[in-house]
Amino acid sequence: MKTGQRTTEPAELQSAEPRAKPTEDPSPGPAAPGLRERKKQRTRDALLRAALELFTTKGFEETTVDEITEIVEVSQRTFFRYFANKEEVAFAVQEMVEARFVQSLRERPAEEAPLVALRGAILGAWEAMGQSIEEVVPVELHMSTYQMIESTPSLLAAHLRRSMETEDEIARVIAEREGLDVDSDPRPRVAVAAFSGVMRVTGRLWGAGEDTSVESIRELTEQYLDHLGPALAGNWRTP
Amino acid sequence: MKTGQRTTEPAELQSAEPRAKPTEDPSPGPAAPGLRERKKQRTRDALLRAALELFTTKGFEETTVDEITEIVEVSQRTFFRYFANKEEVAFAVQEMVEARFVQSLRERPAEEAPLVALRGAILGAWEAMGQSIEEVVPVELHMSTYQMIESTPSLLAAHLRRSMETEDEIARVIAEREGLDVDSDPRPRVAVAAFSGVMRVTGRLWGAGEDTSVESIRELTEQYLDHLGPALAGNWRTP
DNA sequence: TGTCAATTGTCAGTCGCTGTCACTAGCCTG
DNA sequence: CAGGCTAGTGACAGCGACTGACAATTGACA
Known part of the structure; x- marks a missing residue:
């Protein structure tokens, strides 16, 4: 069965209509x-x-x-x-979320130390996300999509590659804040790598646990980042 | 042309014979x-x-x-x-290399601090690798394969997933050395994430540079790891 | 030498993905 | 508002990765 043969109404297309929140104008x-x-x-x-x-x-x-x-x-x-390929659909929402995080990071005050800014950006981002996601798909669906990605080898791979690209962008933002060059000074990338490592760990723990609420992942993230502090923190501008 | 049609001699099969170094017995x-x-x-x-x-x-x-x-x-x-799929061939050598690194890490003296052990393992592993690789394919071929993986999106993705699995194993080894639980204490994974971050950065720099020698990557790794030290080092056993 | 089991080839079929071409429905211009 | 333009689409054909099933070979071993 290669192609459908138009018999019933395009149900999904219909139900898709009453979404979005264009302020009712x-x-x-x-x-x-x-x-x-x-x-x-x-x-x-x-x-x-x-x-x-x-x-x-x-x-x-x-x-x-x-x-x-x-x-x-x-x-x-x-x-x-x-969608360029089957994979791309799976990441459509993620894409949005990541963009939001990077933007959130760019808006952090310049005085904040690298890891403080990263922490602030991710925690702040978790707040707003719930809203914007709901505009496209139910949050619940996005949650299960996330877990599904983590447990599907090929998708996990794609996810990591995308993450790497995001990390690169983040590292550049950090480097810029600190007035460093990403390619000669390893610290931005290393810090981001460590930070992302924590994100990945918490993400997996969250996916494996029961509580699929946004608060849950937010708190978990916060807690783990606190542990990271003593190991990586310190203001680079005052050696 | 779906299948070949047996006309010439299996040249590759022949030339494959005079390899391996089974001590001549x-x-x-x-x-x-x-x-x-x-x-x-x-x-x-x-x-x-x-x-x-x-x-x-x-x-x-x-x-x-x-x-x-x-x-x-x-x-x-x-x-x-x-080979389960086309991808798997591309990683056949990498697979061997990674296994060797993990083994190398397991053999480090227990007194060494986490990052010291990691450093020692990777630097030591670079030495031996050249030899074992040559047993299967020319080192030069492995080098270009590595660069090829880094510049092929789908392979890069697969590479990262494999790396993640290796990282997980490494984190467990580190945790064991330190008597910690990987799932409750974030430090093993964070440290490994940072370490791997350095590996990835140096790997990319090496791939982009001219010098494709094993020494080159070895020195680069060493230099970058030195920068990482002050940010992550410290013996966890004496808080 | 004959039997068993591992390897391999052949064939047919599924699925992701792309190129092509003709057609229709918004949209824009005269 | 007619007539043309073009984006979006459907229908098809086709390629390449991969799999299942079955038959033919061939090494291992009694």
Whole structure:
């Protein structure tokens, strides 16, 4: 069964509509993006949600692209026009979250020591995230997606590569704050590596535990970062 | 062209023979593994070398499994009986190297502080590696394979996942040395994360530079680890 | 030499992903 | 508001990685 054959209504496309929080304005606000644009957005959201739903219930490898497109009632080709590959769908939300964290870090006061800023950024970010996620998919779904990624070898690999790229960006931000050069001074990358190491550990512990609340991961992170302090902290600008 | 059609001699299989350094004994020693076993080993080695050769010259994605099997003159199915997937071939040597490092770490004197042991293990391992690698493929080939992995997204991802698993093992070894529990005390994992971060940075710098000698990477590693010291060192057993 | 079991080849089929082409529906210009 | 432009789509064909099933070979061993 390579392609669906249009028999029922595109249920997912419908249910996708009553989302987003464009402040209820029917005309002004951020300007209606035009019918074409909205339709596209709806299709993308529908594909995303259908995919995550399937991934988390029957597994990533076990889910076929055809199965996804069948639910949303579009052709397989259309799926690949929205997402470069099956993997990309799984990280759509993560992508957003990471961008938010980096932004959060950039906004930290310049006086803060590297690890203080990182700590502040991640803890602050956890707060806002819940909201923005909900705009696209239920938080609960994002939670299970995260756990699913951690337990799917190929996705875990992709996740790590993405993390590495993010780490690189973070290291550059840190280096900039401290007036250092990332490529000659190892400290920014080392600090970020250690920091990210803690993130990964807490992330895994959280995924393995019962409490899937945002508070849970926030507190765990905070606690672990406290342990990291004595080992890595210290203001580099006053040797 | 799905399968080759047996016309020329299996050149690679032949040239694969005069390798290994089984101390020249024709009968005693570790006991001859029998014809069947040796034949299998030769096929595996031939596949491995042909694959790496192709990967490093024309790229991983651009290399077809059929192309590999065509050179070695075996069926595609046979390839997949030796290697679970195309990826696995690319990491065959790395696998060996990592195992050697972990072993090297396990043999460090118990008195050494965590980072001292890690440092000693990696520097010592770099020495021996050259030899054992040569038993399977030319060192030069392994070097270019490493660089190739770093510059191929999908392989880099896989590489990181494998690294993570190795890190986990290392963290457990460290924790054991210090009498700690990896899951409750974050320090082992954090230290290993920082250490691995340095490894990754030096590895990338080395791959980007000119000098592809083993000494080069050894010295680079040493130098960077020295910088890490003041930030993470300290004997945990005397708080 | 004959039997057993490991290796391998062959064949058919699934699935991720891409190129191509024709078609339709928003959108824009005259 | 007609007519053209183009983004978005569906339908197909096809490639390459990978797997299951079965038959043919071949080393190991009695």
